[in-house]
Amino acid sequence: MSNITKIEGSSCQRYSNALHVGFHQHILVIFETLLSDVLAKLHISEDLLNSYKKSIDQESELNRKSLASTLTITMDEEEAERDRLLSMLFFLVANALASSKAATKAAAQRLDVVLRPYKGIQNQADDAETALIRGLLGDLRKEENTEAVTALNLEPTLASLETTNNAFDQAKNKRAEENSTGETETTVEVRKKTDSMYQDICTLVYASALMATGDEDREFCVSIINEMNRVIANYKTSYKQSLAQKEARKKKEEGDTTGESDQNPEGGEGGDLEFVPVDYPPNR
Template identity: 35%
Template sequence: MEDYIEINRAGLTKLDNGRHYEYHNNVYDLLHEVDATKIGVPVEKITQYKGGIDVEGQINRESQASLDTQRMQKADEARGRLLSYLFGMIRTNRFSPEAAEAAAAAADELEIVIRPYYGIQKIDVDQESAAIDGLLIDLREAKNTPFLTTLRLTAILPKLEAANADFRKIYKTRTSARADDKELPSAKAARAKTDAVFDRIVFILQAAYYSGASPIERTLIASIVKQINQRTQEIFDKYNQSLAKKKAAKKPKDPTDPKQPKEPKQPKDPKDPKQPKEPKEPKKPDGEKPKDPKKPDEGGKKPEKPGGGDGDPDIHLPEE
């Protein structure tokens, strides 16, 4: 026999309210079925554990009442559609220019019957249920049978009656669930309390197993622990499967492989820039290049003065 036992209780906070309740309820059944003195857990502690589980169950039923409200709305819509069809067929045959004379006459007769019930789809649901009962009683009078047959409306009456009964059944279930609900804590607080009591029971089981003092039966404790761990494995397998399905449902479908973008073209190496040409010398207007300026005479000669070659300053007058 093993010297040590371990109860797998990790991950309980991950479970939804329904699975959390079912898990602890199964553990309670294992504890409740055996003699508490042989496993070392006080009866009062097991009773406290059961009390917390029951509170979780009440909270879950309150959520169920909300679901009943949704079902009740759908049932009310179903009977409303049947009423609209019945009233519409009678009204159409009264005013349609294509309706046969017998059909128009039958519609006139039935319109007198249904006239007090126009608009019952919009009144309070309890009043609507009673009004539908009255409408069915009036339409089922023997004098109206041939008119219903002429307009082919005989089959609509049992359908309307069934829809009305379905609505009443759901309404009653919801009322019963609400009556049972008391002032309850939040689901989070209730779960935390249940988990705390469970942790205490686990500690007591482990301590009792270690001591083994009479009347403790270690084999019985080991069997209970094995079943608890098996139940833990099963419920978390289902939890993981459910989680995987939800993720798969949210995952978008794989799009077709997009075309790979082409690699951008590498820019061409820029050509060597041309060297600018040297500017040409400016030309004279006649197209000749300018001559080099004269240099002064070698030997230090002075340039000749205008008007003479020898530089004589005398002025000669022309002869008469």
């Protein structure tokens, strides 16, 4: 029994959120493909496997929702841009009012009347500004104003304003959708829960290999351990490559071409989730 292959330490506690979810998803696939009677040989209950899957899915959902911060940045950028375009539009029309060309001045006078109700809309609440911009665009694009808009060459500005306004509205709606479902657990808490169930699975698989009464069952358990170790090795490699890339970028930014990273991708002090084998099946 001492020759039973051990499950390698995963280092998964050190992984980024995306890498952490990916690792556990690949481990889960190993067991989801097994029939219930085969899982019984590993002493893994369907309840444990379902709970493991649920925790992984919850992690994945939390990671997806973290994109809300990116959407907020997009909203801020689009908000600033649409305010800039509005200011430009008002300026172009106001500037044309002082034109020495009669046709230009006449076009500006016509459009100034259209724009007056919309002045100051940059200070309105988000949804109100979005609606008012759509109203402004609709009024300026009415047939009776087409000639004046063309005379002042405003259509490129109107097109940019429409695109930016729509982008802002889409980002705002997307963020609202992402935040519509509240979460009671943080990513850190869910990660710990996922890791804990993974540790239970490791214990059960190794214990099953140790206590297998026949060569066939023992070989099956070892094949599962080998498959888990393959996934673990692949993700350790990805993690080390990620660390190396970050270190290279850091050195490039600092202009430092000497020295070695103090981080140990194999684990070491804190953070490494290592499987400690047992010599007997746990009481369940």
